[in-house]
Amino acid sequence: MKKGFFTLVLFVSATAFSVAQDVLVLEDGNRLEVILEIITDDEIRYRRFENPAGPLFTKSRKSVTRIEYENGTVEQYGTSKAVLEITQRNLVGYNYFDLVTLNFSMAYERLLGEDQNVSLYVPVRVGFAQGASYVEDPNVFGIGAGFMVYPFGQRKISYYTGPLVTYSIRDTYVYMYYDDEATESWINKSYNENHNFFGTYVVNGMKLNFNDRLGLNFNLGLGFLMDMDYEQPENYYDYWSYETRFHGNGEISLFYRF
Secondary structure, X not given: OHHHHHHHHHHHHHHHHOOOOXXXXXXXXXXXXXXXXXXXXOEEEEEEOOOOOOOOEEEEHHHEEEEXXXXXOEEEOOOXXXXXXXXXXXXXXXXXHHHHHOEEEEEEEEEEOOOOOEEXXXXXXXXXXXXXOOOOOOEEEEEEXXXXXXOXXXXXXXXXXXXXXXXXXXXXXXXXXXXXXXXXXXXXXXXXXXXXXXXXXXXXXXXXXXXXXEXXXXXXXXXXXXXXXXXXOOOEEEEEOOOEEEEEEEEEEEEEEO
């Protein structure tokens, strides 16, 4: 009788240990001993280790920080507090900050690559500040193209940096006082006219992602702006315009991913 009971205990123990035991570590710190069945990009399906013949349960991948496999391998997913899983690669945002300089400004961004660590960034600006005294060389129309790098990937708070080039048409103020040899007189005149400008910037920015769709974008681009229509008269005494100047662009925008 004792021999039969001992044999039954050995059989039950061997059966239990023949089932692989994995551990799911959840975002809240709880650990679940499970038998994994299926792992997809969106969810993890499992049975409870203590009931291998029981029902099939499902957990979202976002709620699991890591899997500790029975063979000792660990698969780290990261916590959803920091890492953000983004499936929508297109982003469009409206720049509220540009209202200060009397511009209607929007930007399009496209995440590139499997890891989504780089992007194409295209800002567009339409100005309505012509004649405004507090805006120097106000923008009429502008467009740019930038290549942004996310060194830490897509997170709840994402940092990015990269180069940006822009083309713009600006209502440029020109003042000149010069000697006109044809009339042998000094000419004093000022006027506004549209000039073409080329800009190069280094952008540093940060995205605050509320979820995988909505968020706020903050960036600052510093660089140089060149007037491609700059023309300085000969024999001038005083001339007021800039051929090349240090320049900056800023963005505070609400964006939507799609």
